[in-house]
Amino acid sequence: MSQTFPVDSAVELAVVERSGFVESRHAGAAIVLSPEGATVRALGAVEEPILPRSxxxxxxxLGCLTAGAPLDGERLALATASHTGTERHVAVVRDILESAGVDESALACPSAWPEDRASRDALVRELLGPERVYMNCSGKHAAMLLACRTNGWDTDGYLDPAHPLQVHLRDLVERLTGTRAAATAVDGCGAPVYAMTLSALARATQRIGMSSARSPFALHRAAGLLVHAVREHPWAIQGEGMPDTMAAARLGVFAKSGAEGVCVMVAPDGTTVALKMLDGGNRAAAVTALALLTRTGALPAAQVSRVIAELPLTVSGGGQKVGVIRPTV
Incomplete structure (x- = not known):
């Protein structure tokens, strides 16, 4: 059976302190690439497969874009997002669906409540419930449907690994990572997700993050448009006050978090980090990635400190701050 790396191949990446006592430890693996693609730091089993999730x-x-889907600006950023389901997010997803000529029932992702509390409360007050369009992956699914309609592919079964869209996406993933998928699994939203090493994930993300819309190469131009869309519309990639949005808006970082403690970030100079928390916890992933970029000199420490101060890293006791979640790398 395919599996991720074992506990004895992990290293400590972060701790949780309560009243000066280290209560919990987050172990995992992380890799940092220089702007030229050389490995600057390798912590733990960076050559063992993980599921990159989101x-x-x-x-x-990028695969939907290269398949001809007419996506740009906010719509392209939403195609890349794990959004929090605000009215603003959902409006863009619905716009993509309208362009595809399909309604929300075509989405194959599961129904969900918005992750944004205010948006969820608003639905409750209106006596409404979870819907597919509120699921954090609905932007990706809408983009997939648009790519299908653009190419005349059947929208039924668009998540089947044998569907022409998914074949195209897998080919692009393997092209960007430079490796064959170690395994195929079903992501939380129902789409295929391919096992790859952290080093392969870092290389692929760096290739996207360093691309320019003015490149002479079509793939790099498309990737440059994607990165520009995220940096121009950071609210879309996740949500206000969320780590990916804050990293993009405040630090110019191309950031993407995934379930089960996976995180990738590309600094403006191209320095790239990819990490996996072995316990699957996300609470320390983004701050650890930011710390790794800062300690390699890719990000200014003072600006990063201000961003970290606004992340939900406080440990509470009796309604008071008694500790913090902090990286140890």
Missing amino acids: CMKPMQA
């Missing part, structure tokens, strides 16, 4: 979305969005 960290694969930039590759999938």
Whole structure:
């Protein structure tokens, strides 16, 4: 059976302190690439397979773009997003669906409540419930449907690994990572997700993150448009006050978080980090990635500190701050 790396191949990446006592430890693996692609730091089993989860979305969005889907601006950023389901997010997803000539019932992702509390509360007050369009992956699915309609592919079964869209996406993922998929699994939204090493994930993300819309190469031009869309519309990639949005808006970082403790970030100079928390916890992933970029000199420490101060890293006791979640790398 395919599997991720074992506990004895992991290293400590972050701890949780409560009243000066280290209560919990997050172990995993991480890799940092220089702007030229050389490995600057390798912590733990970076050559063992992991499931990138939503960290694969930039590759999938790029695949929809190269398949001819007419996506740009906010719509392209939403195709890459794990959004929080605000009215603003959902409006763009519905716009993509309208362009595809399909309604929300065509989405094959599961129904969900918005992750944004205010948006969820608004639905409750209106006596409404979870819907597919509120699911954090609905932008990706809408983009997939648009790619299908653009190419005349059947929209039924668009998540089947044998569907022409998914064949195209897998080919692009393997082209960007430079490796064959170690395994195929079903992501939480129902789409295929491919096992790859952290080093392969970092290389692929860096290739996207360093691309220019003025490149002479079509794939790099498309990737440059994607990165520009995220940096121009950082609210779309996740949501206000969320790590990916804050990293993009405040630090110019192309960031993408995934379920089960996976995170990738590309600094403006191209320095790239990819990490996996072995316990699947996300609470320390983004701050650890930011710390790794800062300690390699890719990000200014003072600006990063201000961003970290606004992340939900406080440990509470009796309604008071008694500790913090902090990276140890």
